[in-house]
Amino acid sequence: MEHSGPFEVTGTGAVGPHPQMAITMGFTAFGKKARTFDLEAMFEQTRRTAVERSWKTLEAREKGEEMNGKKQLRKQIEDVKPAPSSSRAVRECSKPLSRDSSSRDGEDSSDSSDDEFFGPPLPPKMVGGPVCTGDEDILSPLAPSLGEEGEEDDDDDSEDEAEEENLVLRIPDSHEITLKHGTKTVSALGLDPSGARLVTGGYDYGVKFWDFAGMDASLKAFRSLQPCECHQIKALQYSNTGDMILVVSGSSQAKVIDRDGLEVMECIKGDQYIVDMANTKGHTAMLHTGSWHPRIRGEFMTCSNDATVRLWEVENPKKQKSVFRPRTMQGKKIIPTTCTYSRDGNLVAAACQNGSIQIWDRNLTVHPEFHYKQAHDPGTDTSCVVFSYDGNVLASRGGDDTLKLWDVRQFNKPLFSASDLPILFPMTDCCFSPDDKLIVTGTSGHRGCGNGKLVFFERRTLQRVHETDVTDASVVRCLWHPKLNQIMVGTGNGLAKVYYDPDKSQRGAKLCVVKTQRKAKQAESLTQGYIITPHALPMFREPHQRSTRKQLERDRLDPPKSHKPEPPVAGPGRGGRVGAHGGTLSSYIVKNIALDKTDDRNPREAILHHAKVAEENPYWVSPAYSKTQPKTVFAQVESDDEDWKHEPELKKRKI
Incomplete structure (x- = not known):
């Protein structure tokens, strides 16, 4: 195709000068041509390089690891691996890039403008070497990260496997503190969700509050009270928000108190005179235990000797929310001894005196969903x-000295059972560890006949792994807090113990053991109370005491206030002070006068000895009344037989 104009269109679509025009003017092109690249070959080279690197790394790691996810990744990489037919394009891409041959005619090889091109500059990776762009950045984390971070992952996995093999290392029992609740059994323990406060209750009807952040090494409770008068405390539990405490005692009425x-x-x-317990508004017999709903604020549950389990709301104390009535297989009443919610709050579980365990749906109160x-x-x-924390396993601590695990999804037989766990108290606890791999419970023993122990079991096999x-005395209550990673224990001799590990535990008992015990102030009696007189004149107004310590220092410099007490006087005494015989004037008088036995005469005879002298020579009273004193006239004494005849009529005796 011929062109008559001064320009022509090349095969690549570029517009260039006509050959005749170029010969006439003496140059071949207007400036430099833009470089042309084979983009398909470049992308192919990039993908191939990235896939080969990832392939080599995965092959090296696959020998020591069995991970299904990485096998799937390897399979995906095999599907993306390039075919042999593309090797020719890769070889062409690997050759150094050159300009088009049509642009070399008439050029000078020594032109200094060879390095100048039209268009934006190329990325550094595309200059002078194989091209690796987008695909390498996408797949590159597989290559370096798998090589560098893989070693760290191997170390972490090995440590986790070693710790899984030795579950004893997970138990925080290297240190302990002892809180003295009283002299009787600690039958209830409660710890708020944050782990800041502990509350204990016992058979002495008392409830004590312990603040870990406010206590020092003396470990004293900051508040003590009797919320249920003369009823033993059966259970204490903080609500899920930590602002209320459920108190279950031996009475028929549960209470809720604040912090x-x-x-x-x-x-x-x-x-109590209604036969059907579903028609009453509350319990009619002694309570056993209670529990808060894990997710609904203000809802809790109690069980009682009246053969019912009742749900309550804090806002409506005048009537229960719903009633569950455990029954035997023959339809008879049976007393529940303990009850609890599931972790999601949808199930209500209760254990009864006939040895059965019944589980209801929280919204269906008629028939239990599971009954063994x-x-x-x-x-x-x-x-x-x-x-358990995953909600699939139920642990029961029986009065037959056993601990059993049940699968809620297949509630027809126990998964595992452990025996030889003595129990003497009807509120002995068992609980799961925060990681759901251990179960801990307490054992009982008579005083002087054995020690109460904490026994730890592995959840998967219920094998006994550790004892403390x-x-x-007996171990009654145990509580393993998930945030603090500390174990609280209530015993039968009035003690509450807290077990912790300085490395694995957080806050809690670690806050109070590091604080020194406060010393009592010895010189408080020397200070004089400050009297506030706002309307007093300035000359009579006392200066304001800003610091007790400074006042004590000033009193110490005052000789009268800081005068040392004088020791007791030995001997007869001097300077107006009485000698030793007790150190007081009264003791001195008793010793020297009242107990003086030099005169052994009769006191009456000693007084009458002066009667004759006083009558003959009156000195004190008689001279004052000598002129006005009347003569004494005495009644005549008659015989006893005639006295009754001469008595006045008014004085006669009444017969």
């Missing part, structure tokens, strides 16, 4: 049922 011990509400007592009639021996009180001697 300072003030009463918030008290459940109403039901009518011989979970423990009949006639024994199951002391505790608790759900607590005291020479």
Whole structure:
């Protein structure tokens, strides 16, 4: 195709000068041409390089690891691996880039403008070497990160595997502190969700509050009260928000108090003369235990000797929310001994005196969803049922000295069972560790006949992995807090112990053991109380005491206030001070006058000895009344037989 104009269109679409025009003017082109690249070959080279690097790294790591995810990744990489037919394009891309041959005609090889091109500059990776762009950046984390971070992951995995093999290392029992609640059994423990305050209750009807951040090494409670008068405390539990405490005692009415011990509400007592307990507004017999709902604020549950489990709301203390009535297989009433919520709050579980465990849906109160009639021996009180943190496993502490695990999804037989765990108290606890890999419970023992212990079991097999001697009495309550990673224990001799590990535990007991005990002020009696007189004249107004320490220092410099007390006087005494015989004037008089036995005469005879002299020579009283004193006239004495005849009529005796 011929062109008559001075320009022509080349094969690449570029517009250049006509050859005749170029010969006439003496140059071949207007400036430099832009470089042309084969983009398909460049992308192919990039993808191939990145895939080969990732492939080599995965092959090296696959020998020591069995990870299904990485095998799937390897399979995906095999699918993306380039075909052999593309090797020609890769070889062409690997050659050094050159200009088009049509642009070399008439050029000078020594032109200094060879390095100048039109368009934006190329990235550094594309100059003078193989091209690796977008695909390498996407897949590059597989290559370096798998090589560098893989070693760290291997170390972490090995440490985790070693710790899993030795579960004893997870138990925080290297250190302990002892809180003295009283002299009787500590039957209730409660710890708020943040782990700042601990509350203990016992058979002495008392409830004590302990603040870890406010205590020093003396470990004294900051508040003590009796919320239920003369009823033993059965259970204490903080709400999920930590602002209320559920108090379950031996009475039929549960109470809710706030963090300072003030009463918030008290459940109403039901009518004990109604046969159907579902028609009463509250419990009619002694309570056993209670529990807060894990997610709904203000809802809690109690179980009682009236054979019911009742749900309550704090806002409505005059009537329960719903009633669950445990029954035997024959439809008879049975008393629940303990109850609890599931972790999500959808299930309500209760253990009964006939050894059965019954689980209801929280919204369906008629028939239980799960019922196992011989979970423990009949006639024994199951002391505790608790759900695991994943909600699939239920642990029960039976009165037949056993601990059993149940799968809620297949509630037809126990998963595992452990025996030889003595129990003497109807509220002995069991609980799961925060990582759900251990179960801990307490054992009982008579005083002087053995030690109470904390026994730790592995959850998967219920094998006994560790034991800790607590005291020479029974271990009644145990609580493993998930945030603090500390274990609280209540014993039968009035002690509450806290086990912790300085490295694995957080806050809690670690806050108070480092504080020194406060010393009592010795010189407080020397200071004089400050009297506030706002309307006094300036000349009579006392200066304001800004610091007690400074006042003590000034009193120490005052000789009268800082005068040392004088020692007791030995001997007869001097300077107006009485000698030793007690050190007081009264003791001196008693010793020297009242107890003087030099005169052994009769006191009456000694007084009458002066009667004759006083009559003959009166000196004190008689001379004053000598002129006005009347003569004494005495009544005539007659015989006793005739006295009654001469008595006045008014004085005669009444017969």
